[in-house]
Amino acid sequence: MSNFFIILAAGESKRFNSYIPKPYIVYKGKPIIQHSIDKAQKCKKIDKILLVINKKHKKFIKTLNVKKLKILYGGKTRAESSYKAMQSIKKNKVKNVLIHDAARPDFSPALLNRLIKELKNNKSVIPAIRPNDSIKFKNRNMMINLDRDFIYLTQTPQAFDYNELYKLQNNKSSKITDDANLFIRSNKKVKIITGENENKKITKKLDIKKNDQVKYGIGFDVHRLVTKRKLYLGGIKIKSRLGTLGHSDGDPVLHAITDSILGACKMGDIGQKFSDKSKKFKNIRSTILLKKIISEIKEKNYSINNIDINIITQTPKISKYKVKMIKTIANICEISINQINIKGKTTEKLGLIGKEKAIACEVITSVTKYD
Numbered sequence: 001m002s003n004f005f006i007i008l009a010a011g012e013s014k015r016f017n018s019y020i021p022k023p024y025i026v027y028k029g030k031p032i033i034q035h036s037i038d039k040a041q042k043c044k045k046i047d048k049i050l051l052v053i054n055k056k057h058k059k060f061i062k063t064l065n066v067k068k069l070k071i072l073y074g075g076k077t078r079a080e081s082s083y084k085a086m087q088s089i090k091k092n093k094v095k096n097v098l099i100h101d102a103a104r105p106d107f108s109p110a111l112l113n114r115l116i117k118e119l120k121n122n123k124s125v126i127p128a129i130r131p132n133d134s135i136k137f138k139n140r141n142m143m144i145n146l147d148r149d150f151i152y153l154t155q156t157p158q159a160f161d162y163n164e165l166y167k168l169q170n171n172k173s174s175k176i177t178d179d180a181n182l183f184i185r186s187n188k189k190v191k192i193i194t195g196e197n198e199n200k201k202i203t204k205k206l207d208i209k210k211n212d213q214v215k216y217g218i219g220f221d222v223h224r225l226v227t228k229r230k231l232y233l234g235g236i237k238i239k240s241r242l243g244t245l246g247h248s249d250g251d252p253v254l255h256a257i258t259d260s261i262l263g264a265c266k267m268g269d270i271g272q273k274f275s276d277k278s279k280k281f282k283n284i285r286s287t288i289l290l291k292k293i294i295s296e297i298k299e300k301n302y303s304i305n306n307i308d309i310n311i312i313t314q315t316p317k318i319s320k321y322k323v324k325m326i327k328t329i330a331n332i333c334e335i336s337i338n339q340i341n342i343k344g345k346t347t348e349k350l351g352l353i354g355k356e357k358a359i360a361c362e363v364i365t366s367v368t369k370y371d
């Protein structure tokens with residue numbers, strides 16, 4: 001028996017008013033929908049993920065990292081898309097299902113764990129927050145004040161016992177704003193847990209707040225080539241008779257990327273963060289160091305817009321490794337492969353690099369800080 005995570009992204013995004021459909025707009029360094037995919041993939045309690053998209057938007061799927069995901073075309077309404085998703089997984093021995101709107105990218109992984117935990121004793125669990133504003137209801141010429149103590153602003157993901165929800169969908173196929181509505185209309189219990197203030201729905205362009213200023217950072221690194229050392233470039237091991245000499249694994253590409261990110265975010269340099277005098281960084285993989293920096297910039301609300309990389313080497317030739325490098329770097333930096341560019345350069349056999357005694361790398365990274 002498994003836990004399925006269904007992401008609904010089949011809407012028209014009319015209110016967002018953009019040529020690029022809302023789920024595929026870059027937000028905090030990657031498409032809005034990718035945030036939900038990544039968090040679900042990292043949750044150990046989620047067994048499978050189903051992505052429900054608008055058929056008109058299928059060309060935008062290539063901007064996502066959707067490896068091992070099942071993709072389904074949705075219906076004309078949210079209710080229809082949800083029902084089609086539930087039907088499509090009927091043969092998978094599903095125990096629980098979490099249904100999520102792709103327009104909410106900022107929920108925490110902890111919320112997934114809390115929802116699944118509550119399903120042990122409940123058939124329907126939803127996150128919700130209380131309003132802070134005074135709320136009024138107006139109908140024609142009549143206006144009344146609503147008591148905030150009885151008002152909940154519901155969010156997604158919402159978690160359900162699969163069989164119970166599917167049975168209700170069969171009996172009550174109608175225009176609903178969320179799946180918990182089916183339980184409410186049938187007078188069935190809905191467990192409310194505390195939602196997250198950050199878990200807001202992106203509906204219009206104004207909902208994506210960011211500072212006007214884009215910041216840039218430059219990174220450079222060079223390593224001597226020697227025998228009896230491994231060669232790592234862009235996070236991947238490359239077969240070579242020569243390797244880079246360094247305190248860590250000597251990956252000049254990841255070192256230059258790290259420095260460019262630190263520079264853009266005004267956070268010092270790689271030597272300050274990971275001293276070559278420290279034994280704990282001796283022979284450490286540079287992938288670990290870069291992941292740590294990515295975690296730090298996320299805490300400060302920075303997101304990467306793009307990374308442009310020049311690898312300067314006489315040997316090896318970079319062209320056949322580009323695709324794998326880009327995928328590796330994108331995975332570490334938690335961004336799309338479309339945000340990374342790699343170029344291989346030689347020095348026309350001039351200098352130490354031209355004589356195959358060194359490899360250098362220069363990188364420019366742009367970032368945006370979100371409010």
